[in-house]
Amino acid sequence: MSTIKIELRNEDVAKIKEICTSFKNDPQELINVLHSCQEHFGYLPAEVQEVVSGELGVPVAKVYGVVTFYSFFTMTPKGKHPISICLGTACYVRGAEKVLDEFKKELGLNVGQVTKDNKFSLSSLRCVGACGLAPVVLVGEKTYGRVAPDDVRNILKEYE
Amino acid sequence: METIKLTIDNKEVEVPNGTTIQKAAKKLGIDIPILCYMELKDMNIENKPGGCRICVVEVQKRRNLAPSCSTNCEEGMVVLTHTPRVLNARRTVMEFILSDHPKDCLVCAKSGNCELQSMAHRLGIRDIPGQEYAAMSTYRKDFSPSIIRDLDKCIMCRRCETMCNTVQTVGALSAVNRGFMAAVAPAFEQNLEFSTCTYCGQCVAVCPTGALTEVNHVPNVLRALADPTKTVIVQTAPAVRAALGEMFGMKPGTLVTGKMVTALRSLGFDYIFDTDFAADLTIMEEGTELLDRLNRHLKGDKTARMPILTSCCPGWVNFFEEYFPDLKEVPSTAKSPQQMFGAIAKTYFADKIKVDRKDLVVVSIMPCLAKKYECQREEFSTEGNRDVDFSISTRELGEFIKQANIDLNNLQEGEFDDPLGESTGAGVIFGTTGGVIEAAVRTAYELQTGKKLERLDFTELRGFEGVRSATIDFNGLPINIGIAHGLGNARKLLDDVRSGKSQFHAIEVMACPGGCIGGGGQPLHHGDSEIIKARAAAIYAEDKSKPIRKSHENPFIIKLYKEFLGKPNSEKAHHLLHTKYFDKKKKIIVKQ
Structure with missing residues (x-):
């Protein structure tokens, strides 16, 4: 369960939207979108998943399901x-x-x-x-x- | 259509291309066991993750056993369904599932109605090897106002996920994590209460085990009944009488209205009333509101938004508050019949029998789990005292009756009490898809045109298609009506309303497939839509049998307005019988 509560800045939201747009907001591209988001943020906090969910029209429960299924994705930030x-x-x-x-x-x-x-x-x-x-x-x-x-x-x- | 021939257990069968082995076998009378698989034929919905592996069969020239629910037949295929290899594999699969399943069958809420339990019995499992040292998954229990999730009992059949996502498009549940941590859960494994869940209860209705069950309020009701200082009254929703009999071995579609009344009286309720009465009241309020909006709209008043949407269904209300908060001014402001009943019971009726509202306990029997949540909404109580104190489902009532040593089969027919027990045929049909709008049409037509209806059966509004539409001629004025049951279908109509494409004057929505008769609190139908159809037929039969079939002709409704409310949509009626809706969409916090 996510324990970290972050607040996204406007430019973070814009970045996520930009990533989603680059994949034509296609729900089939969910995994690729998550890869790009993790590359940018270093991890995938709940708030990022919520924006992705809204942009791709995929329920946030599904997004979370994918994030927790693949071990490459992480919801905790990495250290330096x-x-x-x-x-x-x-x-x-x-x-x-x-x-x-x-x-x-x-x-x-x-x-x-x-x-x-x-x-x-x-x-x-x-x-x-x-x-x-x-x-x-x-x-x-x-x-x-x-x-x-x-x-x-x-x-x-x-x-x- | 192209057909193919194959043999199953040495019997030849011809089936259309694309048929699964499981279905082809069924044609031959061979009943291959299935567990995770679910088919809702009338909705064209199949859940076949091929995950449980109970249905495996041997296919000649194939190395591995094949899951018959999700393997298509091929020309010349030779299938064997009960070789030692198959039976052993099936047993092993079952043992693995059981090794990670709690062994509290004796006290499980699903005991006796559990598909896993039946399967273990059918496969003759008498021992679960190695369970003393086997690991078990553990997951916290999640209590919401309506539904309890006990994921230790989840077998990952994912039927709930199909209902929640494909049928209802609610998207509250998804498979998450892997291995022992795998579960079906809301986003971030939050409790259901903080998810997009509408409490429609369709997940509970299809869960094969005790993983998803309703919150049981029978103990609260029992306590109230045993308290001598309380006057306890009960209201029964229309769909309950058409399904309760199933819990006592009766054929689906058996009406038990009178027997149910007698059973409730034996249970000790002081007054047995009918939600159908409140349904008639809903028609007075909602119908008047519809005509008011319609007439203003026809005069060119831009503030009169069309269409008007029904608001009787709490799952539906939860759905639009979450997904369409921008349209929250569109639905009728009329409360649901359950809440109208509560509001009238705790004012008008409490005054009549000179009981303080705090000493009057209102219980509702509902085919619905969302009703449990609805009666707990803050806006439906006065100084902390709820208008409806407890809502129990048809299933809970059935169990309650059994616990009280009552055999429904052997009861005399009883009669509802006055004044809140009298209802018309229009109130009864609220229980099935199309019924609310048909009841509204019967009243609205006569009020609008001043003419008497020649026919009362609007068959064009009935049926089981997910989205239906019809145009009713109001003496030269065409009224366009839309009907949706199942939230996924409702979403389609709502999208059109949002984009301004909708041409309807009124839309009826019920969250559950089939309407309330297919509600999440009804006796389990295990996906058999024939049962839902039989219940609908029973509802229409009761409507036909009623001497009065139009809400505005209900003598007790007329009396209620005369003595207490004034007229429909009066200030008093607004205060007691109408509500407002809230924007409950989850918001993402963005830091400036």
Whole structure:
């Protein structure tokens, strides 16, 4: 359930409308519209979904259904440095879960949360196609391979 | 039409191209079990997500079992419906569904009327392996004024979603999340109360399990009946008498008006009244308003907006307040019969029997779940005392009667009490689509033309098509009438009103398919529209049997105006019998 209540600015609404118009306000393009909106806002808060719903003529319940079905979409904002830990099979058997636990402990976060200063957010994903480097951690665009729980503190230090 | 031949269980069958295996099998008398699938034939609505997999069959030369509800027949297909492989798969599927389903069947609101329970029985499930360590989904319960959602009992058949989106175009419900978190929910998983829900209850009417049920107000009624300081009166909506019998094994379409009155008297109600009386009153108010607007419109008065829309249906009122708030001046301001009854009962009748309104409890028996919400609206109470205290559905009344050890089958016919129990045939037909406008025409014609109607059966207004129209000749003046039942159909007419294309003088809308007889609080018809048609026939039969069939000839209505209200649309009538509508559209907050 959405816990964040944001107020959209006029230019935000205009941006969403512009995105919808670029897809001809076609309800069939809902997923593409949501992709573009997430690209712009970083996440898909309820208020953005409401505007999309109005523009495409799709019930907001349906929009929310799509957002919660596809794991790529998120309703929580990402931090400045989004951290993703791969929990795909290869990474998992090589101890990715312990790495994840270490991140949780260091940042005091659960998966899907963001630090109070909006610096870090934590998420897990399935296979980035670099199984040879398992376990893999992504911070923003940067990839870290063969990460051990002991490395976690040093990785975080790089972003201080 | 192109046909194809196939064999099912070694029997040959020929069906039109595009027929599903399930339907072809039915033609052969083979009843493949179905669970998520639902068909509403007269509305051309099918719910076939192919999700539950109960209906799987073996198709030769196909590797996987095929869901028969959503697999089309092909030429030369060889289908087997009860091989060991099929039966085992079916059992496994059922066990999986049950493994994530609460085991409180004994006390579930749907017990005895649950399609999942019947299916488990039919498939002979006697054990749910592994349930002691299996995970279960948990979801909070959601209580709204009318409907309870208990999503732990949801099997994701998505019938409610089809009703809410495709039939009603309300869009309050959608499948959300995945895996154990999957559920059918309003946007952002808010409670129903904060969604676009109209409480029409069609989702409840089609839910196969106990996931969607009505809020039960029988305990409140029982408490009032047991309180010696209270005078408890009851009103029964027209559609109830045409369906209640079904709960006692009677054939659909059996009228139980008299027996129902006797049952209510045995339950202990002090006065048994009829919402039909208030329906006659509605016609006086709404009909007068229609003629006033029409005549002003004909004289060129631009403030007289056409068409006038009926306002008896609370689901419909909720719908236009949410989706068409810009048109909120268009519907008639007349309250619904339920609320007119409450307003008159707590003033006129309370004075008559010298009971303070606080000691008078008004109960309504309704085929409807939106009525529960309607009677809780703030504008329908005086100093916190509601005009209608509790509204219970036909289903709840049926259960209440059973709990009181009353067998409806063996009752004598009773009579409604005076003065709020007398009604005309026009009041009765309020229960079916087309009925309200037919009743209005019977009165409006005579008031407008000063002539006596030669025929009272306006068959051109009857029927089951979703959107209907007819032109009635008011002695040389053609009156265009539109009728819609089901909110999706209503939306079509409303879109035309909004764009100024509508040529109608009056439009009748009922939120539920078939009108009140197909209401969300009626005995479950499991998608069988023949049952709804039988109920409609019963309603028209009762109309025919009445000595008086025009609202303005109801002697107690005439008396009520003489003694109390003055004349229709008088100041007093306006104060008690009319209401206003609100803009309830959700607004997006935009920061400047």
